[in-house]
Each structure stands twice: as structure tokens, then as C-alpha cells.
Amino acid sequence: MEDVAIIGIAQHPFGRFGDKSALDMGLESVREALQDAGIEWKDVQYAAGGTRDGGRPDQLCGKLGPIGVPFNNVYNGCATGGSSLGACCMAIKSGMADIALAVGFDKHPRGMFLTTVKDYGLGQWYQDVGFLATVQFFAMKAQRYMHDYDITEDALIRVAEKNYFNGTLNPKAWRRDGLKYDEIAHSKMLSNPLRQYTLCSPGEGAAAIVLCKSSIAHRYTTNPIYIKGIALRTRAFGSLEVFTPAKPLDDTAPTPVQMASQAAYKMAGIGPDEIEVAQLQDTESAHEIMHMAETGLCKDGEQTKMIQDGETKITGRLPINTDGGLIANGEPIGASALRQIYEVCLQMRGAAGAHQMPKAPKTALTQVYGAPGISNVVILAR
């Protein structure tokens, strides 16, 4: 099977944009990505797009000019963008399309993501008793992990500070205020151990990626970036996920992130020690820390020293979330995974400007995780 090449990328700034619709942000991203690839909408043979609150993504077809292109509307929680990308890769690898486009856009109201017990097959008691908040899950998973591997709040604060700092260097980031250690450490405790400024906020934004089969990539770019591995996985029995009233005693089950990572590495024929930059789901900073281990980039417990030594800074040995991650960019669900792809492509092209790594990386890993236990991991190389 042929590799898939990325030939066009675009990202709308992330943040809050008044009356501008998420669909319009998505539309702009698609047009820019097509331009970046040097193709037109009529050249696209397969498309997939996702959003939670932006309205049906296939409305884009009408705006771009209806050409009958197969357009898959995708929704997989915070793993939506990754799922859209995966659908495009499958279309290309199967030979059913030579050129494909993935798009994601979103515009969330302020405040916590609201959901219903029906969405998760739970009784109304679960909400009434006050368990229907995703932040509680992230906090409880973090609490246990910190206990098991001696991770302290200091690490959480440093990771948040790093991401806010990276945001100051990223003109498309939402939070460019560069919050410092003390401000983060003294911010309000929301769900122990997670303080307000260690958490991302739901937000707005869009991104689009144009892909083609690798044998024709040279027609569109002298600098293709290849998707060497991509995997979507859902939860296995026994792992701790969002909104679960009970967890089995058996802790040996791999997480969706571990399974997706292992499958992506295998497909790519690239190992974790070869990854030069990573974009990890930092729903909050403890999750960036846990995902470092779940993606195989380090062993459980190694994170403390790596963070203290600055290894995950832009100038470090293994930069993570060089554009500020979810913490500095916010979380527009449909778009985030594609923002991660956009960022690593900028890094690999040497085009990341103020937040460019000193040496343009040759390999990259991106990872998202969403409720109710879905992860998508991508491994890229040039």
C-alpha cells in the first residue's frame, strides 16, 4: 500500500471570534489548504470533516461548489479531527481516492462541555449525584498516576507554563499572555489536583489538511510530509475512562492511547526513540504528562526529570506542544487534531517562525484522546 503524503495545510487562528461562524472558519481553512497544495476543490476525490457544535460539516460542499465529492461527517469527541484524517488515509490507501481533504472546525459556548446521561448509557442518578463532568475524570486519573509515579504539582505547573510560553510565540494561539508559574500555582483549584490554569478551555477554531497518494505528491510540492502511521483505537475492557461508575480491579488493560500508539509505530516502522517532536493531548497538564508515557515516548515516572531538565521545551531534546497545545490554543473539538498536524508540518517544513525548533524535525507524533475512550495517533516523517 502506498504512503499518504500531506501536500497542503491551513489553520484558522484559535480563540474566540464573536459572531464569526465555525463553518466560515472551516471554509477559510479549506480554501487556504487547497491553495497551499496548489489544487482546486474539484480535484478533491474524498473528504471528511467533523465538528461538535459547528453544524453539519458537509455544508461546506455547498459553499465550495457542489461536485458530488463523497463527504463523510465524522464525530468522535476530542478525537474527531484524527478520525477525519484517518478516514482520508483509508480512502487513499484503498485506492479509492488519489487526493483527499480533512477539515475540522468548532465554536463552543463558554463553560464546561455539557452532555447527557443518555449519551453514555447511564441512569439519571449519575448526573444528579454530580458525576457528569469530564474534568473529574481527568483529575481522578491524574491523582492516581501522581500517587503511583511520584509526580508532584510542580510538574503540572511547569508543563502549563511551558505551553503558555509557547503560545506567546504562536501568532495563531488563543492565549498569548504567557502565564507564569506563580499565577498558575495560585489559580483556583477546580477538581483536585487540577487548578484552573492547568486546564484548557473549550474554544473556537478550524484547520484543514490536503492529502494525496505519495506517488503523485511531487506534482504538488517539493516538500511532502508523509503519514507513515495512523491508528484509531477505542477502549479495551478494564481501562479507566470518562463517565464510568465502576472500574474493574484488573489494571493491565492498555489504554486507547497506548493501543493507538503501538499500532501507529508498527505501521510506520518507526520507534518512539526516533520521534523528534510530539503534539500530545494536553486537556490539562497532567494529561500531557501521562500521555508522554502512554505514547511510549518515556517510561512512567521519567517525566518529572525530563520536565525539570527542560527536555520538552521548544529548545529541548523532545519538544512537546510547540504551538502551546490545547492549554494555549483552547479546544475546538473538531479542529484540534488537525491543528496538531498543521503544527508538526510547519516544524518539519522549517516554517514555524518564532516557535520553530532549532533543527527542523524529520519525524513527528501527534495524539488526541476523547470521550468515551477513543484515541488517534499519527506518525509523520519527511
Place this chain on the structure above:
Amino acid sequence: MQKQVPIDSDLFTWPAAEPKLKASQCYDCGNVIFPINTSCPKCGGINLKDMELKTKGTLWTWTSQEYFTKGLNDYKDPEDFKPYFLGYIELPGQVRVESRLLVNDASELKIGMEMEMVIVPFRVESDGTETMIYAFKPV
């Protein structure tokens, strides 16, 4: 005596001198499932029997909910919100259950501590009926 009604009749035995959480056990693979269910998420089996869970266990993990947010709590007035604590309690040999924890401060919670189940009133309805929930408190 106030009428006391469980928040969900599938969750625990009530009224009962010694209330217990209700669970299902899979005949085929032995998996313990809470709350009760008609199929086993481990093996996909449909041969399940009723069982009751232990009432004593240890704290496996915990967190707090320290801010009011719509959709989470039925507080008519955000001013009425009080922070609360929740976690997973490991019931030896059975399963870990998510539960409210009856403590007032984070300093009272430590992973590994022993906790026991109680049934407590959670809200009072307009007709005076008390809605009861299960919760765990330090031993």
C-alpha cells in the same frame, strides 16, 4: 419519620437494615458489574446473576468538585453550591465503584485509606421525601 426513597432503585438495597450496593456477576467469566446490567462488558455474555457488593474498601483515587456549573448540579441558586468530593473505592476482590465521599476537606483523603459505605439523604423533595444515595466515609 420522613419517607426515604433511593435515588435509583437499581443501585442499592433499600429499605434495609444493612444496605448493600447491587451488582451483577457474569456466570461465564466471573466479571463483577456495577451498576446491574443485562450483558457482560468483559466477555459479552448474557448469563448474569444478582450479587451484592462489600461495604468496606480502600480509596483508589479521588477528586473534588469545587465550582458550580450548569448541567452538573441541580442547584437553583449558584450561591447554594458547596464543594464536594468523589472517588473510586476498591472493594476487595470485586470492583472499584465511583462514589461521593463524606469528607469536608482534601486533607481528610489519602489514597489507600479505609472507607465504608453508608446510605445518606441527598436532597429533600417538595413533599418532604428524602432522596437517598450511597456514599463512602472514612472508617
